Amino acid sequence: MELTNGAATTYAQAVSDALREEMERDSSVILMGEDVGDRAHSHQAITSGLQARFGAERVIDMPVTQSALVGAAVGAAICGLRPVVDLPDADFLSGAFNPIVQVAAKMHWRTAGKLRVPLVIRCSSGMGAHDGPWHSQNPEGWFAHVPGLKIVAPATPYDAKGLLKAAIRDDNPVLFLEHHYLYRRLREPLPKEEYVIPLGRAEVRRFGEQVTIITYGAMVYHALEAAETLETEGISAEVLDLRTLAPLDHAAIAESLAHTHRALIVHEDTLTAGLGAEIAAQIAEHCFTDLRTPVMRLAAPDVPYPAATELEAAYLPDAARIAEKVRRVLCAG
């Protein structure tokens, strides 16, 4: 596969490229949201230029709502379009809880497969806005509990593009959680050829032998940094990037634990009843005989997301805390 001439693509541009390519490929793909048109510069300018190219009929500026916006996208999806909804922040998902949870997620099952909802809801989640309780939340814990939803959280430009293309082609509702912090901080040369990354597959970002750090999103980079630190201490840590949070890649988790025998789960979302709890339970049920030490979690404490830099630093896991927790995992046996 040929790479572009070293012209590295940002995470934000990768998302934009995926939208443009899918809209070119399939005329049923439409964009809906506030400020997705060219009149205003959408969030991170990701949809800039798409309305000029594809028209206002396919790149639709919507009045400010969450429930009616997502509900309308569900209706359009049932009727054969493939809407991609742009919500500025994942925090806004709560306003669309009804159409997502009560309508979209149940539709295929409750109609015994008669109706499909090929819908993608894009939003930026996680740290990066430095703006307190309503612009940095991680919503995956709210939605991972809901049967019938897929949740994707890419950590690299390559994955952001390939996974978004897969999400758009998927016949089910997909929450696509772009990471706010990574939009413009990462660059990566992407293949010229088209590629699509199947949903539901984790990827090992670093191979190791003594412990697996299971994580996703921006925490992948903290985990990699922690692994580098730990290597200087003679500790070999594997970093597993989940990429898709629902459905989880149980096979990849089990495969990693089969040789590392220890696990630390790291996420930005708060601790209690978060995704880490589910992963830990799955490991306990299915990988118990592989384990040499208890599974541990490192997550944000059970308080709302703070605004001040000092509080935010105390709130989020970082490389130092991950490394320290790994040392505890290794000692716990």
Added chain:
Amino acid sequence: MIDLARDDLLGIYYLMGLTRAVEDATREMYHQGQIQGTVYTARGLEATTVGAASALQPGDVLAPQHRDLGALLARGITPREIMAQWLRRVDAPSQGRDGQLHIADMATRWVLPSTGLPGLALPVAAGAALAMKTRGERHVVLAFVGDGGTNTGDFHETMNLAATLDLPLICIIENNGYAARTPTSSQFRIKHLADRAAAYGIPGHVVDGNDALAVYEITQQAAEIARTGRGPSLIEAKTYRMQGHSAADSANYMPPSALDEWRQRDPIELYARRLENLGLLDDALILEYGTRIAQAVQDALAFARNSPAPDPATLTDRLFAPDPVPPTTEDEIITAPRRAVEREGIWN
């Protein structure tokens, strides 16, 4: 006068009678313990549901709410399907996974399934209208909401969105006097719910919800506006739910005088008188329709009772739609050359 032929006019009469008969049978089965859960019926709303849905053309979409049996029957959903759905049998449209009147068919009868939350059908209906507009189709969506449902955020958000985007949506408010057990006097201060249309900049109409032809006519006018790209309309059908909220509700909070008053305006009786005055209906024909309706109900009951229960082994299947085509082969993914992501100074 209305552009309906004799057969169409009599068809509306048949559907109104069928609606009431299927509902009566359903309530009876509920009281005999044959139906689980909750049964919502709509005695008194037959003119609104059948009249409005009769204005739809093939390809137009119906988005009913929980007690709109008449609209479902007018759209071609059969009494057999309805009864199998109430009994949660495998031959029901939902195959026992969902109950009530939550019936979907977007293939040949264009019905969006109702959802068990008030107002929530509306944004989905607007989405169907958006799909029609995006594709340049001359179809419309007919959505129903109760008087209570108009108090939800989804109602307001949807009507504003539909107005802003000029969507081909017709919203019928069934103002039947009660939201569950709460009278309209405790729900809003305005006299006409149709007045809310002014807030969205769209036409609002009040219609006698017990007059099937009046409902048909205003719905058809709104459909013509929507079909020609001139946006949504709001229609308030003033009617009366001549029963409790559900089959389990004794309706002891409903004043007997009001019930008596509305019984004098029973929509089926009113419509029969009208057809009689037009010379289209007589006692013999009324008897014939009565027999046909009773047979349809008996046939539906027999069909539903003979239908097997859903197989518990199927409980977890079809949660997700399958991937139509594998997006790309595994080999390609694994062999794709990867350069390390540039992440120097990412935390700075």
